[in-house]
Amino acid sequence: MKLRLLTIIVLLLLVVGVSGQVGINTSNPNSTLTIDGSLEADYKEITATNYTITSKDHYLSYNGTSGATFTLPSIGIGTGSFTGRIYKIKNLSGFNIMLQASGTNTLRSDNTGAVSAFTIAPGSYVEVVNNSNANGGTWDLFYSILSKNNMELYGMQLKIPPHTSGFTPVTDWANHTNTSYDTPATATDAAWWVISKTSITYAHTANYHNTSTMNIVYEYQGTPFNLTNMYPLLSPGNNSAYPDVISGSLTTIANNGTGGKTRITASVSRTDFVGNNGTNNSNWSVTFFINVLLARKLF
Template sequence: MKKCISIFLLWGLSLNAQVGINTTTPNSTLAVNGSLGANYKQVTANTYTILANDHYLTYNGTGDATFTLPVIGTGTTSYTGRIYKIKNISTSAITLQASSGNTLRIDNTPVTSFVIPLGAYAEVVNNTNTTGGTWDLSFTVLPKPSNVEIYGSQLSIPPHGNGTPGVADWTNHTTTSYDTGSGTDLWWVISKSSTTYAHTAAYSNASRMMIVYEYQGAPFNVTNMYPILTAGNNSSFPDVFTASFVSLANNGTGGKTRLTVSVSRIDFIGANGSNNSNWTGTFLLNLLLARKY
């Protein structure tokens, strides 16, 4: 009698259009009220043929790898709707290729293979075609983007030491009038060292100045940090400057961040009557610090 009941139950289940697991009110052909598990495998071999019972594959080998999708046939080997998920956590690339006679469909032009770069993820699903695109590349995620921290500020370019009149050079922050910012977002001009122009028949050297700035807030993490500098002019003078990065290090007062910059005047060299290229105005240095992590 128990066998008959079991047969009737199974027969009734097969006729039901909607099946529920852990639910008495399924709203789909198969409704699962709970977690779902599928086969997971980590691959380290450089060549791997994907099996019929694989589902989620992670590659963590050394060197470029080739993953080959199963051969698609008919009947029980048609595999229509089968999904494979592939994640590349190695430092190399995976070439995902279809078996002989099959193809991958990224758009309307089938291809034989697709490269999954390091850090990327791809998902393929089998369609009903045996030609013209056997596997749809249904979803891809590129490697995670690099996160970047950005900080910006405007610093002062003090007058040249040999201007007319000039501002004498200093060291150890003995002059404070060219500091910029406020609170912890404050930059000191620790020192400036001026080099006057040299203009002869044989050569010309621009007026320039080496400036050391020190940030008074918490030291920056300078690992993988890249300064971008532009010199600006906020005055009525025609002066044009170029700023060159020299160094960025946490070697200042109490380990504070110090930025060393070389600034040169480039619109003219020498003297023109009472005007000379040893500048006397205060100009701007636009600073952008970008750290990649």
């Protein structure tokens, strides 16, 4: 076996000496090293929160349960220099990796200047390549966002029923006793039910003015939402040619509905005027819409 290995090495050296090129699985190399086949390099999956990258590493995946710090090897001169060495790092976790250079070494990703450390966000991938630049950035860095985004977004349009005191009133209800204003299920989403609505008529006196309002409880009939880092936005809309101006605000969002379903309690009011104006009553008599955007920060 030793003789065979020695023979292979001698042959490779002869090829290099003649043409300056080496081929593996090919007799016609067109580069210094040509491989006609797959290439295998070192792979590690890291879970430790502190890891020092070594000369034997190549591809590193992080899958830990908290934030981590990866430290690149120190670059020197002479035998301590390794220009062209490449490390590949992928963040599989839900936490940041702080990739830092050693000592006075630095990282550069663009022309804005070198930095001592770089944050690898969840779902992101970087490659770092050692260069011969001792002062302006010891490592060149390529950064790519892969499978994960910083935000989860969900949007829907729900109905605002007519007021109980409008010219064509709709009586208030509780416990989902009126299904006429539910948002039906679609091919890709579950239904939203109007569990209850409570109307409050306007008050127009010499001392104060209160707008016509309504408190509405909506319940999602699908899998409850993950409410961690949830930031809901409500925007009432006018779906007709009426001049009515409806505003809204979120009262609560919680997984406290039927069987732990997600419920949104919203308060809506008519803000363009208070009281009666001929045939126009600020207790609205038509169905409006409320656009809801649920934005959840992932990290």
